Amino acid sequence: MRKERNPRPAETDPTNSPDVALDKPSLRQVILLISSLISLSHSVKVFASKWKLIRDKLEELNSGLIAADNCDSDETPAISDLIRKIIGTVTECDDLARRCVDLSFSGKLLMQSDLDVICAKFDRHAKKLSEIYTAGILSQGFAIVVSRPGLGACKDDMRFYVRDIVTRMKVGCSDLKRQALVNLLAAVTEDEKYVKVIIEIGEIVNLLVNFLGSPETELQEAALQVLHIISGFHSYKAVLVGNGVIAPLIRVMECGSAVGKKIAARCLLKFTENSENAWSVSAHGGVTALLKICSNSDSKTELISPACGVLNNLVGVEEIKRFMIEEGAISTFIRLSRSREESVQINSIVFLQNIAYGDESVNKLLVKEGGIRGLVRVLDPKSCSSSKTLEAAMQAIENICFSSVSYVNILINYGFMDNLLHFLRNGDVSLQGIALKVAVKLSETSEEAKKAMGDGGFMPEFVKFLGAKSFEVRVMAAEALSAMVMIPKNRKRFAQDNRNVETLLQMLDTEEVNSGNKRFLFSILNSLTGSSSGRRKIVNSRYMKNIEKLAESEVYDAKKLIRKLSTNKFRSLLNGIWHT
Missing domain, CATH: 1.25.10.10 (Leucine-rich Repeat Variant)
Incomplete structure (x- = not known):
């Protein structure tokens, strides 16, 4: 059986409240009533979620009434009628709040139903106030905005301020x-x-x-x-x-x-x-x-x-990428890669890299549209491109072209080697590092690339990097040289300069025994033993003792190199070093 509700005297005549004048309640009075009710609602410990909804509606309504109070609303029947209705609902809600605080309600389900009803009433009042604003009944010429709370203000003050802004955004x-x-x-x-x-x-x-x-x-x-x-x-x-x-x-x-x-x-x-x-x-x-x-x-x-x-x-997203291609995105971004603005250049180069990476059909289209030629032109020392743009272009070329021998050959024909070598020699530290990484990857792509790099003068630059302070740089330089001296012509060119062999042997004494760099150094030396002049220069070097020490210490690569050097012609020079 549904229990009878407690009588609510306030429902019969809301203006009986001692806080409200009998003749004509004002906006200021109802604002004070709502503010008081908001404070009271924070004392309620039951039905927390429902009271939060009610409090949100009260804050929304209150900010709207404050905005109306700042307007020329005197003698406005619509607002006066709404004020009386709001006061009635506020008085009713005040009664519910006090009963919740005192836990004097007769049943939980009944109280929850009453709270739902009161929340809906406040919602209707807020919508009605919005309609009054929209109809232009209130003049807003004198409206002012509530001052923003200072830094460190409590959340309630911030919410009230934002609520006021919401009202003005809705109805102002x-x-x-x-x-x-x-x-x-x-x-x-x-x-x-x-x-x-x-x-x-x-x-x-x-x-x-x-x-x-x-x-x-x-x-x-x-x-x-x-x-x-x-x-x-x-x-x-x-x-x-x-x-x-x-x-x-x-x-x-x-x-x-x-x-x-x-x-x-x-x-x-x-x-x-x-x-x-x-x-x-x-x-x-x-x-x-x-x-x-x-x-x-x-x-x-x-x-x-x-x-x-x-x-x-x-x-x-593959489907979106295909649509972009159909819409001519590649030609658009090739053109943008020639922009004089750094940010546009970099973004367009990155886009071309992303759209083409790992997709042979797009790579072909990029070549056809002049994309690779465009990227190489960005690397032209005369182009005045920024270091960041140059780095982006080199990385894009690496990602797009180095997986295909035919694309590498296109790069060679477009003069990419000369541009890369220029920055390897003259770039700032960051750009040199990128250029070195790209050069190492290039040396691994094809025989033609190794030959072109040898003819182009890359090996002396790699030798210089062998003495760099950075271990990573030394390893990359040794790795590139190791790949390049596999080509007989490069090996002969390398061995012709005595300083190259001296540098390699000297470094064997400074690098850690099991480091990756030392393995590449031995790989280069092993390649040099393929010619009699190479073997002779190694054996006659004043740093030959470094190999001997390592061989005596049972370092496998050193012992392997000694074995290659131990031909009949050189056996007498190496007597006592090699032990089977």
């Missing part, structure tokens, strides 16, 4: 909405805790997304700036995507202001860091819009760079 005139967005941007910029408050309140995200479709540029751009900050928080990206932010961002890129397009592209760049959002961007025409931006010669660098970045994030 254009100027008031713009000011609300400006204040919200200032808040999230100064204190990231406001971002969490925004996410918790919820409805503000939907409002921000809706502003992206506003015909007023200032409102659109302000909303974009706030969304850009929120999108920087990984855990909140899903909330924004769930509120439908992708489609309006793409529309802004298609027809927004220059500033709006730039911010929208930066937002999409953050969203597409998660590959799950790739299809959403594609489904709303984002790929076409981005490619149009990149192909438009009038597009500015600050827009092209993030647009390239988004496409780079999307190119990993």
Whole structure:
């Protein structure tokens, strides 16, 4: 049996409350009543989730009433009627709150039902207030914005401030909405805790997304700036995507202001860091819009760079990659790789690398469109490309071309060897390191590459790097030389310079016995024993004793080298060293 509810005297005439004047209750009075009720609600320990919902509605309603109190609302019948209804609901809710605090209610189910009813009433009041604003009944010429709490303010104060902003965003005139967005941007910029408050309140995200479709540029751009900050928080990206932010961002890129397009592209760049959002961007025409931006010669660098970045994030999806190719993306990005702007150059080079890597059909198209020639031109010392751009171009060439002998031959014909050697000799430390890594990989690609590198003068540069302070550099140089001296012509050229052999033997005494570098050094020396002049120079070297010491210490590579040197012609010189 459903029990009878306790009588509620306040329902008969809410203005009987001693806190409310009998003739005409004011906005200020109802604001004070709601504030008091919010404070009382924090004392309630039961039905916590339902009271939180009620408190959220009270805060929303209160911020709206404060906005109305700052407007010219005198003698407005609509607002006066709403105030009386709100006071009635507040009085009723106050009674429920006190019974919850005192645990004097007759049943849990009945109280939960009453709380649901009261929450719905507050929701209706908030919607009615919104309708009054929308109808233009209130004049907002004198409206002011609640001051933002100082740093370190409690969460309730921050929520109240954001609630006030929500109200103005929902029902204010254009100027008031713009000011609300400006204040919200200032808040999230100064204190990231406001971002969490925004996410918790919820409805503000939907409002921000809706502003992206506003015909007023200032409102659109302000909303974009706030969304850009929120999108920087990984855990909140899903909330924004769930509120439908992708489609309006793409529309802004298609027809927004220059500033709006730039911010929208930066937002999409953050969203597409998660590959799950790739299809959403594609489904709303984002790929076409981005490619149009990149192909438009009038597009500015600050827009092209993030647009390239988004496409780079999307190119990993095979179906989207194929669509990009069909839309002429390769020729577009080959052209962009010649840009004078560093960020555009780098992004376009990275895109070409990503779209072609591991795909032979795309590689062929890239060659046909002049992509490899374009990348080699970027490396031209006369091109004035930045170090970062040069590094990106070298890495792209390595990833795209080094898996195919035919592509390596194309590189040789385009003069890649000369450019690479230039930076190996003259680049800064970082660029030299990249050039050395690329040269080592190049030496492993084909016989033709080794021959071309030998003819081009790479070996003396590798010998110089053998004396580098960096162990990694020394190993790379030794590895490259080890590969190159496998070619007879290179081996002969290397052995002709006595200093080369001296350097190798001297280093055997400084490198650790089992280091990778020492193994490469022995590999080079073993190759040199393939010619009589090479063997003679090793045996006659003043550093021959280093090999002898290592052989006596049972180092396998040293003993192997001694065996090769122990021909009839040299046996007498090596007597006593080799023991079987």
